[in-house]
Amino acid sequence: MQNDKQLIPHLFRTEYSKITAVLCKLFGIAHIELAEDIASDTFMQATETWGLKGLPENPTAWLYTVSKNKAKDYLKRNTLFTQKITRAIQNDQNEWYELEVDLSSKNINDSQLQMMFAICHPCISAEAQIGLSLRILCGFGIEEIADAFLTNKETINKRLFRAKEKLRTEEVKIEFPKIKEISKRLDAVLITLYLLFNEGYYSLSKNTILRKDLCLEAMRLNYLLVANPNTNLPPVNALLALMCFHASRFEARTDQHGEPVLYDDQDVNLWNQELIAKGEFYLNEAASGNSLSKYHLEAAIAYWHTKKNNTPEKWESILQLYNKLLIIEYSPMAALNRTYALARARDKADAIIEAEKLNLSGNHLYFSLLGYLYTGANNIKALENYRIALKIAKSDADKASIKKQLERILANK
Amino acid sequence: MNEFTLIFRNDQNPDVKFSPEQMQGVLQQWRDWMGGIAAQNKLANPGNRLGWDAKTVRPNNVVTDGPYAEIKEMISGFIVVKADTLDEATEIAKGCPVLKMNGSVEVRSIIPTNM
Numbered sequence: 165m166q167n168d169k170q171l172i173p174h175l176f177r178t179e180y181s182k183i184t185a186v187l188c189k190l191f192g193i194a195h196i197e198l199a200e201d202i203a204s205d206t207f208m209q210a211t212e213t214w215g216l217k218g219l220p221e222n223p224t225a226w227l228y229t230v231s232k233n234k235a236k237d238y239l240k241r242n243t244l245f246t247q248k249i250t251r252a253i254q255n256d257q258n259e260w261y262e263l264e265v266d267l268s269s270k271n272i273n274d275s276q277l278q279m280m281f282a283i284c285h286p287c288i289s290a291e292a293q294i295g296l297s298l299r300i301l302c303g304f305g306i307e308e309i310a311d312a313f314l315t316n317k318e319t320i321n322k323r324l325f326r327a328k329e330k331l332r333t334e335e336v337k338i339e340f341p342k343i344k345e346i347s348k349r350l351d352a353v354l355i356t357l358y359l360l361f362n363e364g365y366y367s368l369s370k371n372t373i374l375r376k377d378l379c380l381e382a383m384r385l386n387y388l389l390v391a392n393p394n395t396n397l398p399p400v401n402a403l404l405a406l407m408c409f410h411a412s413r414f415e416a417r418t419d420q421h422g423e424p425v426l427y428d429d430q431d432v433n434l435w436n437q438e439l440i441a442k443g444e445f446y447l448n449e450a451a452s453g454n455s456l457s458k459y460h461l462e463a464a465i466a467y468w469h470t471k472k473n474n475t476p477e478k479w480e481s482i483l484q485l486y487n488k489l490l491i492i493e494y495s496p497m498a499a500l501n502r503t504y505a506l507a508r509a510r511d512k513a514d515a516i517i518e519a520e521k522l523n524l525s526g527n528h529l530y531f532s533l534l535g536y537l538y539t540g541a542n543n544i545k546a547l548e549n550y551r552i553a554l555k556i557a558k559s560d561a562d563k564a565s566i567k568k569q570l571e572r573i574l575a576n577k
Numbered sequence: 578m579n580e581f582t583l584i585f586r587n588d589q590n591p592d593v594k595f596s597p598e599q600m601q602g603v604l605q606q607w608r609d610w611m612g613g614i615a616a617q618n619k620l621a622n623p624g625n626r627l628g629w630d631a632k633t634v635r636p637n638n639v640v641t642d643g644p645y646a647e648i649k650e651m652i653s654g655f656i657v658v659k660a661d662t663l664d665e666a667t668e669i670a671k672g673c674p675v676l677k678m679n680g681s682v683e684v685r686s687i688i689p690t691n692m
Contacts, residue, residue, distance in 0.1 A: 484605075487612025491623050499616040506609075521617050 172214075175223055176207050180303035182272045183231045188300070189275040190235075190265065193282055194332045196300070202238065206231040232265040276301060277388055277395070278338045284353040287334045292327035293356045294363060299324055302381040311369055312378060346394060353389070354403055354459065357382050361407050372422050376414060383407050390446070401450035402459035408443030409466035412436040424561050432472045440470045461489040465501075479508035496524050500533050512537045528557040532566060543573055578659045580621050580687040581666035585673065586650035587680025606674040614658060614669060624656035650681065657687065 180203050187199035206227055220226040283296045291313075298304040298312070310320045341349040364378025386404045389395040416434035419425050447463050465485045468478050486502035499522055507515035516537050524530040531553035538546035547570065554566045595603065614620045631644045631651075644651055653675070660666040663686060670682040 483612075484608055487608045487615070490612055490615035491620060494615060494618040494620075499618070502612060502616050518613055518616065521613070523617060 171219075171223075172211075175227075176210075177303035179224060179227050180204075180207065181301055182276065183227065183267070184300055184303075185275040185279045186265065186267055186272055187231070187235060189278060189338045193336050193338055196328050196331070198238070200300075202231055202234045205234055228267040232267065235265050273388060273391070274340075275338075276385075277392060278340055280353055280385060280388070281341055281349055282331065282336050282338045284349075284356045285331065285334070285336045286352055287336065288327045288330050290355065290359060292323055292330075293352075294359050295320060295323050296327050297356055297360055297385070298378070298381075301385060302378075304377075304381075308374055311371055311374060312363055312367055314367075314369060340394070343394065347397065350389075350395060350397065350400065354399060357386050358403060358459070360385075361410070365410055370422055372418055379407070379411055379414075383411065390449075398450045398453045398455060399457040399459050401446045402457055402463045405443045405446035405450060406459055406463035406466050408439045408446060409463065409470055412439035412443065412470060424565065426565060427469070435470065443467065443470070456488075456492075458489060458492050461485050461492070465489070474508070476509070479505055483509040496527060497529075499524065500527075500529050504533060504536070507537055512541060526556070528553040528562060528566070531556070532569070535566075535569060539569075539573060543576075546573055578661060580657055581660055581663065582624075582685045582687055583656050583658060583666070583670050583673065584652055584683040584685065585654045585675040585680060586683065587653055587675055587678050588650055603674065603678075606677070610672055610674055611656065613672070614656075619659045619669065620656065621659045622657035624654060626654040627652055653680070 183203040183206065184196075184199045187202055188196050191199055209230055210223075210227060214220070214223075279301060280297070283300060284293050288296070295309055295313070298309045299306070304312075306317050306320050306324075310317045313320065361379050361382035364375045364382065367375050367378070369375060383404065386400065386407060389400045390404055412435050413427075413430065415436065416430040416432075417425055417427075443463070444467070447467060450460055450463065465482055468482050468485075471478055483502065483505040486498055486505050489498050490502060503515050503519045503522065506518055516534070519530075519534055519537060522530060531549045535546045535550035535553060538549060540546075550566055550570045550573070554563060554570070557563050557566055611620065611623060631642070633641050633644055635641070658666055658669050660669065663684060666684050670684050673682045675682060
């Protein structure tokens with residue numbers, strides 16, 4: 165019983181998402197709130213009952229039975245609603261049948277996959293897609309979502325409400341896309357999973373446990389796609405590989421006070437070799453077919469970062485991967501990283517010339533990069549750039565890491 | 578931002594064969610140059626390299642082998658860049674590796690067509 169405190173929130177989170185997906189699939193997207201309400205009611209009852217009588221033998225089965233009964237009760241009480249949705253479900257079938265809530269693991273997986281496609285619908289913004297994914301597919305509480313986005317509950321509630329309203333008015337169907345359309349629809353799903361993972365990995369939130377959970381949830385959803393033969397496609401594997409490689413450094417990238425530890429200062433012994441091996445497996449799986457997605461390139465870059473030794477081959481490969489990545493899709497982050505790789509693969513003087521063309525003077529990382537490039541050759545210029553970076557950096561973590569660099573240069577003078 | 582096409586020309590001699598290392602070196606120069614343009618968010622289209630095989634069609638179905646015989650420099654490829662002015666696009670062209678092979682870059686403004 166001593167683990168109840170940890171077990172229950174976790175159980176609630178995973179089971180909430182499963183029950184909601186199955187019920188929502190059954191009722192249709194227009195009744196998404198009804199599905200959520202029944203799931204929430206179930207957990208309310210669980211908290212009360214379990215608090216008095218202790219945990220049942222099989223908590224999951226208990227939750228499923230109670231939620232099924234609640235769904236049936238609701239349908240009995242609301243015959244109008246029942247007739248409306250059973251008619252929709254029945255379609256051409258002649259016989260009326262009792263609505264069956266199917267909480268088998270196969271139907272749970274199918275429902276969650278279909279929900280994923282419904283939520284990642286282009287009619288709602290990426291931010292709303294991530295928020296809804298966190299709520300509906302991952303079972304996070306509104307407060308946790310607000311914490312992850314560094315905002316308040318009201319903002320998240322409003323955002324989710326508007327998104328659900330939109331899915332309703334657009335009459336988005338909860339179904340598996342047609343085979344021909346999968347790869348197109350999959351793009352939006354992968355972007356959401358990518359952003360969901362990044363939200364956890366790069367979030368400024370100090371809640372490291374929550375951030376890790378966000379990443380693990382993105383990986384779990386990505387794994388659902390890999391486990392289904394229709395969606396087990398090269399970019400899906402590449403994205404999962406990317407997540408595995410990044411996640412392998414979870415333990416090494418923050419110290420015991422929750423402060424970030426830069427890549428070069430990390431203890432390699434804390435890198436998770438099992439996740440690195442998994443990443444390599446999925447990267448190999450991603451190598452079939454002839455499409456090269458940005459996930460392939462980012463995964464390959466992340467692969468090289470799992471090698472601590474700074475061989476010339478490592479940095480030349482990273483540089484060429486960034487070249488390709490930028491040609492596919494520009495981003496300021498990739499431009500800065502490419503210039504850093506250029507300095508490591510060739511020399512800092514070349515990189516300074518390229519850095520000055522980047523036109524990213526609003527970005528503190530740009531000045532940090534220049535600071536790094538000038539360090540050694542011209543420390544006065546290095547300090548100058550790091551000081552500008554310090555002035556425009558916003559988060560405390562960024563400021564702290566810039567200060568560390570400034571101190572390093574001053575100590576070497 | 579306007580778009581400009583950079584057209585590469587060089588004296589293509591199919592008899593000159595590069596060693597794998599030389600080829601690697603040439604490719605690396607191109608990748609670095611294009612990566613550098615893309616890092617400035619000025620690459621609109623990575624374009625294509627053009628092959629050796631060529632035929633030219635003239636009026637009355639007259640077909641000859643190869644490109645225009647009177648132009649010694651053959652077009653070997655093109656890319657499209659984003660720049661405010663022709664001068665800025667020309668500045669980008671100055672880094673092109675084709676120049677090291679005694680080739681040239683023609684910088685042309687693009688007129689969008691609405692068909």
